[in-house]
Amino acid sequence: MKTSIATVSISGDFREKLAAIAAAGFDGIEIFEQDFIAFDGNPRDVGQMVRDHGLEITLFQPFRDFEGLPEPLRARAFARAEHKFDLMQELGTDLVLVCSSVHPQALGGIDRAADDLRELGERAAKRGLRVGFEALAWGRHINDHRDAWEVVRRADHPNVGIILDSFHTLGRDIDPDTIRRIPGDKIFFVQLADAPLIPMDLLYWSRHFRNMPGEGDLDVVGFLRAVVAAGYDGPLSLEIFNDQFRGGNPRLVAKDGHRSLIYLQDRLRREDPTLSPALPDLPPRAKVEAVEFIEFASSPAEATRLERVLTQLGFGVTGRHVTKEVTRWQQGDVNIVVNTEPEGYAHAAYAAHGTTVSDIGLRVADATAAKARALALGAESFAQATPEGQIAVPAIRGVGGSVIRLVDQGPVLGRLWEVEFTPVAAPGSGAGITRIDHLAQTMAYDEMLSWTLFYTSIFAAGKAPMVDVIDPDGVVRSQAIEGAGRGLVLTLNGAETHRTLAGRFVADTFGAAVQHIALASSDIFATAKVLANNGFELLVHSANYYDDLEARFGLEPAFIAQLQAANVMYDRDDLGEFFQIYSRSFGEGIFFEIVERRGGYAGYGAANAPFRIAAQRRAARAAGMPKR
């Protein structure tokens, strides 16, 4: 179906908005009157400018406080409407949104409103224009699409229809299936928005907290299903009022918006492919079977430190790249690749961020299909020259300009290690590390929704409830992305201030992708013993932390002593227990975490974060490094 977005949804001046909307791939825009008024240009030029960007004007909005007024206000409302009609004709659009009145003198009465709309429809018809009536959730007399439909039905004019807005229906908990009673040709336009479920005043919620479909908690798929089942086949248009988006990068927000509309239609099509031929057909969300590898970009000098940490963690070199300065380290199912090439993409990543995770390799069933889906959802393709005899791995850009490589067990990609690496040694006995538990990606707070949508729309993954990580210098928001079967688990940490550890990391590394890598052990105390023998530099926690643990969970003193002796952090939820060991930071602030989950513990140790961060700061001070 055609995609559209209201200009009010993104930041910038009118020109910037148009450029961002066109670049994101939308078919059209709703012109929000205020954007137009603020722009220095006549309506004819504005209309031309929109069309020059390859966009159509799908709607002109809003026309407020129209219906149900007593004279002489009523006559004035019609005069205002005629003025808007003049403007619409010059702009080159035929549909105006009339939202239900909040005027204190509006009289109410379905028939009175219907009479007003019929007369407005008659006037619009003379100019070849159409009128769409929308129920605002806080409208004075009409605040429900069912009443708005009754007004439109009684107005009984071919140029008068209804405009539906998912927020106004779902935000008031009105069953979207009631839309199925409306004839499709009387639905003139559909606006879509999601929102997080936060109990608050409807108007305030709507004006500040709307977000892209899939980013919030409303059943926007259910809403769209009803709209499409009713026979609507016009544009799907985003009308998003969100303070963060209005202060954000217009190109990024527009791109997220387009992605959300494609993903929304994809979800509906997967439920029922027969519902509409206009729904886009893309490959299914890719299930990540495992993180196949993590690749670090470094320099020969800096890699020494990283390689020492890897050795202490129980990793061993098992392969060397056939042509590049790249080594493969292995333990359990974990592959870590260290790249110290003096040129190319990895070197550029090192130059930009310091020693950094430049690539994440994800194993999926069909890498080509996964990439095709990612591109259909607006991901950026990544390609590199592949030397003769080596394998071109399908890849896309991820967080902080890093690269996500997609590998599968197909005849070509399945031989990646054998083709590109010369075996050096068999994996050693290691330290009991079995797999990657999760990867922590750190980013500016205003990119979090964006990357959450990126991961959940491309991959078969869901989002856990957001938690606050309390850093002594500010709050960091943490959003876990959990893939089906836990093959891919990420914690996205959004830093609002540069003073927090996460914020400093973003600033110091110029937005590196991965801040820590959490490795799973099946016996944390056995692993701790090996690490101690290897001289692993771990993070040491205060005696106060362990005193508090004992009191908080009522743990046995002998168990507390065992935790403290090994510097293991502990947490518990209703399902099970969680154990964590942290490495010292290296490079620009990257670190490893080793975890053991017992029972079904579902979290990531957020309760321990303040103490872990305090310990990291102490360690940095002791090492004479700047406070981080």
Ligand code: MG
């Ligand atoms: Mg609306």
Ligand code: MG
């Ligand atoms: Mg972690």
